Amino acid sequence: MNKRRVVITGLGVVSPNGMNVSDFNAAIQNGTSGVKYIEELNELNFSCQIAGYPVYKKDYLNNYFNQIQLRGLNASGVEYGVIAGLDAWRNAKLSVNDSDTPLWDAGVIFGTGILGVDKFREAIHKVDEGKVRRLGSNTVIQTMASGISAFLGGMLGCGNIVTTNSSACSTGTEAILMAYDRIAAGNADIILTGSTSDSGPYVWGGFDAMRILPYKYNDNPTQASRPMSTTASGFVPGSGAGALVIESLESAQERGADIYAEILGGNVNSGGQRNGGSMTAPNSEAVQQCIKKAIHNAGIQANDIDAINGHLTATTKDSTEIQNWCEALDRKGTDFPYINSLKSMIGHCLAASGSIESVATILQLKENFIFGNINCDDLHPDIAALIARDKIPTKTLDFSPNIIAKASFGFGDVNACVIFKKYR
């Protein structure tokens, strides 16, 4: 069966270093960190008292939610996802469906790891106090995982698939590929896709307990997230949302939409928690196979890749990831593509990471740059032994990439890799 060409026509982002695409674009080119100290985490005895989270005033929400939706709203992931999602929709010059007929060919695939944690906490307290009747009508819609796709689907009036996927830290990249597949197969014309992740101690606490977060940077938070560096000491937790309007090329051309980039294809797989893979660590063979199959599915060669936006969280696994890219692409040293990690600036936004990082990747294709990795002046020797130093820029490069590979890996030994190309 012939696959349809699929393009990106709208972007939206709620990032720790930028509340919209234009601020985010400037921030990633300037190397602006969004990691901040949080006094509440100190009071709660967290080892890691810093995080990357979006900053805005409450009344900003009036641009996105009506008064009923705002009543009792206490779910940061819903806020981020709706802001990013509606921004992407408007950016694609699509209008909100005011008619009584759903948009049968437009859908929403918007992932999350867990939703409305603060709302759920509120509910737990009320239930434990015997006041279940005081929960009101909005507890369920803010705490069901699919709350985010349900909010967006209803606001826009979408009549195609409206769902939420969940695969830990590969959620965002997986969502994009699910949307791509559905459009390429001809089962939808337009899909608003992306992912969101809640903020706060109840989301980040479990990771703090696992001792995988950096705890020596509470006094200088912007230096804490150090992917690929010798001094990398764990990932900085983050939150936010990224959103993309994905569309068949036909549909985009018919409505004269501006096109950011093309999606050539990709792949998702799992290492089965075998052969070095576990609940928390990836099976390297599976990672390599995921990348190779993504390249195959995209109909390109490994040598066509100009840059990689890695998963690269700033743990000891960064070296393994680079090794996996080297083997999957059969490229090393000066022949290796440019590689960067947005996590150096905003931390690891968990379920939202894949979508926020994909927005950054697409901006690089559209605006002709490779953003610099901050906090990577002391490159890890294991990585220096594999690839040339200048392939890991520490300052933003004026460069016009044609094809960029973006990968995300998640707990449960799950992988996702997508191939983006400059649209011509």
Added chain:
Amino acid sequence: MNNEELLSKLKTIISPYVQKQEGLNNLSEDTDFIKDLEINSANLVDVVLDVEDEFDIEIDNDSMEKMLTVKASIAVIEEKLAAK
């Protein structure tokens, strides 16, 4: 509290949930929350919770089920206030 004051307080409480503005402009004792104001039926429980907070009363399930019109709601509120 007289009937007029009650009606005015009730109007403030329900207004965020109203989807048909015309009905709110013509609010009277006969106004039906769902038919005339197009309040989403899921939001009726929120109206009741807001009424509880405003008047510092507790509304049991049986009374709650009656609160579908302005008239019935005022009757329930008056009854609960009198029982305080």
